Amino acid sequence: MTTLEIAAQVDARGLSCPMPIVRTAQGIKPLAAGALVEVLTTDPGSQKDFVAWCRSTGNELVEQSVDGTVYRFVIRRK
Amino acid sequence: MTLTTERPAPATATAPGLDPIAAAIADIEGLEELGTQPQPVLTGETKxxxxxxxxxxxxxxxxxxxxxxxxxxxxxxxxxxxxxxxxxxxxxxxxxxxxxxxxxxxxxxxxxxxxxxxxxxxxxxxxxxxxxxxxxxxxxxxxxxxxxxxxxxxxxxxxxxxxxxxxxxxxxxxxxxxxxxxxxxxxxxxxxxxxxxxxxxxxx
The missing domain is CATH 3.40.1260.10 (DsrEFH-like)
Known part of the structure; x- marks a missing residue:
């Protein structure tokens, strides 16, 4: 855990593909460039999906961690 | 991350990029222009x-x-x-x-x-x-x-x-x-x- 300043949070726990990505895309859109969004998911597929999504959108995956069954991602808006 | 739609320049006499197998097929089939077929160029992160x-x-x-x-x-x-x-x-x-x-x-x-x-x-x-x-x-x-x-x-x-x-x-x-x-x-x-x-x- 770091002291990054999170501008928005997306709680996609309990949701299956593709909603974690869809919610994140919607959540990051109103933010300013460089702002950070924290995403929480429980979908194991999201571990790879968020890496791929960041590659295809150009957003930066700053942090990725697991806490039990919850996956946490911190993404910096392009 | 943009699609490069430019076509490659017409092949020169050396036909760079034409691999030996394709060259052999071209030779057999008489396809002189195999190396000059327009192909979308996807380089690096273009997609x-x-x-x-x-x-x-x-x-x-x-x-x-x-x-x-x-x-x-x-x-x-x-x-x-x-x-x-x-x-x-x-x-x-x-x-x-x-x-x-x-x-x-x-x-x-x-x-x-x-x-x-x-x-x-x-x-x-x-x-x-x-x-x-x-x-x-x-x-x-x-x-x-x-x-x-x-x-x-x-x-x-x-x-x-x-x-x-x-x-x-x-x-x-x-x-x-x-x-x-x-x-x-x-x-x-x-x-x-x-x-x-x-x-x-x-x-x-």
């Missing part, structure tokens, strides 16, 4: 940034898959279009419309296959609606968004919907039969132009 989903089928599972892919593509910053044709167009009739069409045969077809996104049937194991109902229960249990929710997400993410004019005519569908937010009806030539210009495509 197609347009996706066209040709929604041809009306079954629940195919509608579902098409909408999952469309929402994900749009969420990934890809210009996503759905061309709605034949049975794929029936999905985008308003749920509350029971009978569509202008003549008896069109009305009979609508009776036989209820249009609307909430009335899709499975291609296999439909069992008079038991299959779709079970799918719905499982979707809820596992947090899977249903086609209708995905359609709303797709519209919010800016997916463009292109109804097929020919299908509208053949099934006697009017604009007011269709859900809100669809684009102008178009024909195959509009889709073909997008594909010819390098859009990635899926036929579902």
């Amino acid at each position: 197609p940034r347009d996706l066209v989903l040709i929604c041809y089928s009306g079954e629940l599972e195919k509608t579902w898959a098409a909408l999952i892919l469309a929402t994900t593509a749009a969420a990934s910053g890809i210009n996503t279009k759905m061309f709605l044709t034949f049975w794929g167009l029936q999905t985008f009739v308003k749920d509350e419309k029971r009978i569509t069409g202008e003549n008896a045969m069109q009305k009979m077809l609508a009776m036989m296959q209820r249009p609307g996104i909430s009335h899709r049937k499975l291609s296999k194991m439909n069992f008079l609606g038991m299959g779709p109902w079970m799918m719905g229960v499982l979707a809820k249990q596992y947090g899977v968004a249903k086609p209708k929710e995905l359609l709303e997400a797709a519209q919010a993410l800016g997916v463009e919907f292109m109804p097929c004019q020919m299908t509208m005519d053949m099934f006697g569908l009017k604009r007011e039969d269709m859900i809100d937010g669809l684009g102008e009806p178009v024909g195959a030539a509009t889709v073909i132009e997008l594909l010819a210009n390098g859009a990635a495509s899926l036929f579902i």
Whole structure:
């Protein structure tokens, strides 16, 4: 855990593909460039999906961690 | 991350990039211009940034898959279009419309296959609606968004919907039969132009 300043949070726990990505895309859109969004998911597929999504959108995956069954991602808006 | 659509310069006498096997085949077949065939140049991180989903089928599972892919593509910053044709167009009739069409045969077809996104049937194991109902229960249990929710997400993410004019005519569908937010009806030539210009495509 770091002291990054999170501008928005997306709680996609309990949701299956593709909603974690869809919610994140919607959540990051109103933010300013460089702002950070924290995403929480429980979908194991999201571990790879968020890496791929960041590659295809150009957003930066700053942090990725697991806490039990919850996956946490911190993404910096392009 | 843009698609490079420039064609390579015509091959010089040395034909760079022509591998030995291709060169041998060219030699046998007398294809002198093999190395000069126009090929899209995909280098580094360039990739197609347009996706066209040709929604041809009306079954629940195919509608579902098409909408999952469309929402994900749009969420990934890809210009996503759905061309709605034949049975794929029936999905985008308003749920509350029971009978569509202008003549008896069109009305009979609508009776036989209820249009609307909430009335899709499975291609296999439909069992008079038991299959779709079970799918719905499982979707809820596992947090899977249903086609209708995905359609709303797709519209919010800016997916463009292109109804097929020919299908509208053949099934006697009017604009007011269709859900809100669809684009102008178009024909195959509009889709073909997008594909010819390098859009990635899926036929579902």
